[in-house]
Amino acid sequence: MLRLLNIEFQKLRFNKSAKVLTITYFVLITAIALIASYEFNFGGVKVRLADQGIFNFPYIWHFTSYIAAWLKIFLAIVIVSIMANEYTNRTLKQNLIDGLSKKEFLTSKFLTVIVFSLISTIFLFTVTLILGLIFSDYNEFSIIITDLEYILAYFVKLVGFFSFCMFLGILIKRSAFALGFLIFWQIIEGIVWGMASLVKWKFDSEIVYKIIPFLPLDSMANLINEPWSRLNFIQAAANQLGEGFQRDLAVHWYEIIIVLVWTAIFVRLSYYLLKKRDL
Secondary structure, three states, X not given: OHHHHHHHHHHHHOOHHHHHHHHHXXXXXXXXXXXXXXXXXXXXXXXXXXXXXXXXXXXXXXXXXXXXXXXXXXXXXXXXXXXXXXHHOOHHHHHHHOOOOHHHHHHHHHHHHHHHHHHHHHHHHHHHHHHXXXXXXXXXXXXXXXXXXXXXXXXXXXXXXXXXXXXXXXXXXXXXXXXXXXXXXXXXXXXXXXXXXXXXXXHOOOOOOOOHHHOHHHHHHOOOOOOXXXXXXXXXXXXXXXXXXXXXXXXXXXXXXXXXXXXXXXXXXXHHHHHHOOO
């Protein structure tokens, strides 16, 4: 395992674009602290996010994991590019000539996905904990460890998403086209969602809606729902309008299972492509 990881990180050492994107990703996660000073108008009232409890435990776990998940595209580009570079630079063929099996090659890529996801999760956990200890009004241990499942969901989400990117890199072989297909797939899922809305409106049926949570990107998105409706001023405004929020924002075990199943599918499909192709 260490030998396979060493091979991958030797390749990454000389990939300048991967270094820049990775550093940018971690810098942006750290920059979440700058949101504390952001002020905006909400219904004519100036609101500063730091005063709305976004850095309070346990809410901060939900907030930072949701924001950081949007930044995963930076690491996704790295995953796609290192896979596509194997074809462009012919290092895949050379690795196989040097005695690396196709199974070991794919294992090295998936281990890279795991390591990237794990390092990102540990980094997010550390940044969130520090911000919470500095700014939170509640520092009791029992409150601090509440909602930690959002960090687990963040890790599972990254593994699933990066596995999808790895599969696209193997399928399409060109990073630009692979990322283009990723966007195209998001559009397809959006069309499915639109069709589900149309069916619900025209036939008063939610049967198509039941399919959506099983789509790959949507299932990953469902792991961490938006945290905004938990903010104090949003809740207060909703109560004044007589519209209370009753959304289920929790992390559910079956949502994690769905993403893990997709992860296994993407890895299996990646191996199938490598095994069947004449490289």
